[in-house]
Amino acid sequence: MTPAARIAAAIDVLSEIEERRRPASDALKEWGISHRFAGSKDRANIASLVYDALRRKSSAAWIMGDATPRAIMLGALRLQRNYTIDQIASLCSGERYAPAPLSESERERLDRPDLSQAPAWIAGDFPEWLEPSLRRAFSGNVAVEMQALDARAPLDLRVNLLKAAGREEAREALSHFGAIDTLISPLGLRIITAEDGRGPAVQTEPAYIKGLIEIQDEGSQLAALLTGAQPGEQVVDLCAGGGGKTLALAAMMENRGQIYASDLDPRRLAPIHARLARAGARNVQVRTPRAGSDVLADLDGRIDLVLVDAPCTGTGTWRRNPDSKWRVRPGSLEIRCREQATVLDRAARLVRPGGRIAYVTCSVLPEENDAAVAGLCEREPYIVALDPAEMVARSGLPLDAGRIRTTNGLQLSPYRTGTDGFYISVLERRSNPA
Template sequence: MTPAARIAATVDLLQDIEDRPRRPADATVNDFFRARRYIGSGDRRAVADRAFAIMRQRQRLDWHLNRTGMHSNARALVVAHMALSEAMPPDQIAALFPGGQYAATPLIPAELRMLGKIAGRRLPHPDMPPEVRLNLPGWVIPGLQARFGDDLQAAASALDEPAPLDLRANILKTTREEALAALAAEGIEAEPTPLSPWGMRVAARRAVTATKPFQDGRIEIQDEGSQLVALLADARPGMRVVDWCAGAAGKTLAMAATMGNKGRISACDVNAPRLAGALKRLVRAGVDNAETHLTEAGDRWAKRRAGTFDRVLVDAPCTGTGTWRRNPDARTRMDGTDLREITAKQSVILETAAGLVRPGGRLIYATCSLLPEEDEDQVHALLARRAEFSIVPLARLWSEVRPGVPCPGEGPFLVLAPHSHGTDGFFCAVLERAAA
């Protein structure tokens, strides 16, 4: 593709994303390129990278466009991004809109006036209100301020950066060292992650799913933070385990590995397509001690199994604030109303899951959110309702599962963030039910 054709494709892709505001952008991106298989891999990467960079800075770009009187739309966002983020001169930008079969139509007078007004400006501007300067929606700032205090700026800045690609070596089939060597043989350089004993980190996006180690189940794509949640679950051979909000079963896969395929894991979820995808992953990974269960309204599965599981993992649905490096569109897809609805749902899910834990067993509650309302507040509310549960401190857990590696936190819970740990944002609390 020519540079002008890449710009035209970026405008079209952003328009598709704008037209589906409640759908995750990565799903729209996949559909966009699936319908345009003629676009080569290098061009796809360039178009997607620019589109995601624009989504990542959407709040600030909108602020600049509003100051010029220009309506925010896909074309205007691309033009503003090239001027403000890429520092491209106006004449060079205009040349990328030449019109013709494979290029966007020429800039109209209103777009040229807008471009003239923002040329030479910096993307972060001193006149921006606090939420725009931080590039955060206003509804999350109180929670993030409570979480990070004086580190809020550093935390916000880290959420602006693209995330690395984290992988997990499937120890049912290989070791981390063997997996690293297998990736290197395919031209993909990775490094061991500092906290997870199975983690590997690739600095830039690569087509890992096309490699032999992925296709034969020796590696999985999974953020290091997610791996640590599975590590803290400490699921051991012979245990009965339930992954209550299993989704695509990433943590089920990791726990099956720590169990050495011995014992039983039930991967439960309310979404049938996700569970179907999970089943394929389990087969590829060589997991044979797991079953899937679709949780539906009126389902008595949990009641029949109350108090019978050694480990109950709840990776609760959440706002996903900790994953905004990977999902920048989520900043504009949610608001304070969504937060209230999600926390109410989390409370119900956590209560149900607590009932599945046997005396002496453990409940692991995790989110990929950085907001206390979804994290500590939910845990303390459950403890107030259920006196039979108590907190297992992080330091004790860590010394058991990662002896010799410094503990990644000082409080009772695991709290991870991009700026402090290099992972996605994660929260994990482990609670133990008193023995009978």
């Protein structure tokens, strides 16, 4: 397919998403099935165009004065990909499978893509109803913070010290991908994605197959490091899912002590067994939930560290999932907040006096972060949130706590730390009420 035909196809996919309110992944899959002539590179490039347009959906519509799929695509080519008017015009020739030529109005608007008078929710490309929450999180920097979430995410890897001698060994094994050290995590490597938005297939690399590396955003790595997990401790990963942070904790603990990995949804735990074996993590006991039975009941009051990687809206991962930001609704936020309270209350029953709860989300919304922690502290007066600066000091990480601290924790973001938007709070159970 020609570049122009790919743009026309991307506009068709955007129309399908808009008209049928479908997830982008479903619309792209269906397009690929019905257009089997398109090769893998064509499909990847079309997907990249669609996701770039979704990243800049509001701002592209603003500069074009039109919210049609064509207008959003043209605006995104200008804003997200920095195409010149002449480049866009050459792609919109109307010949064969190319989009129709630019109108005079389209040319004028593409010539002056001005967002200076746009409200924050337009300039930052996020749902308008979230602006009050985001202003509480970021104050006057809302548009800047959200624009950083419009960028494509790099491919981050965590070096597994249960298998690798150190970061240098893994970096050298991936030198052909241009892997570089992450700025903050001492275990991280970063690979910049290609123009089509795809990263290399590291899962086929010997370093991955042998367990030297795991795919994990630097923010997620930092969240694990900030828990302060120590060799010999008794740890529960309450929302373990596929096991990304479980593996990180096992490496921190040098395979000493015990990690109990569980999740409310047994289907989410399915990948963890193969990942544990590949990583060489031997101190993990997976406890799959059973209907009508609390598989963690015998651990109540005995645990040194409970990790709560809570279910959340995922607003901090919008650079990886730009489609999801236009599908989040007030009702889904309310559901997530209730779920967070439930898992925090369960964590409170597990942790021993003197033990810790590490509460983590991939969200930038205060309702899911500081408010959730404050709610637990109100319900459990023996549980107190650590001062964020103390949390950073204990970790030894080169983090500017003053820049990223909130009332009860730390808020990472692409703009502040170059990571996904993770929130981390560490709480302690005291012997007496605070």
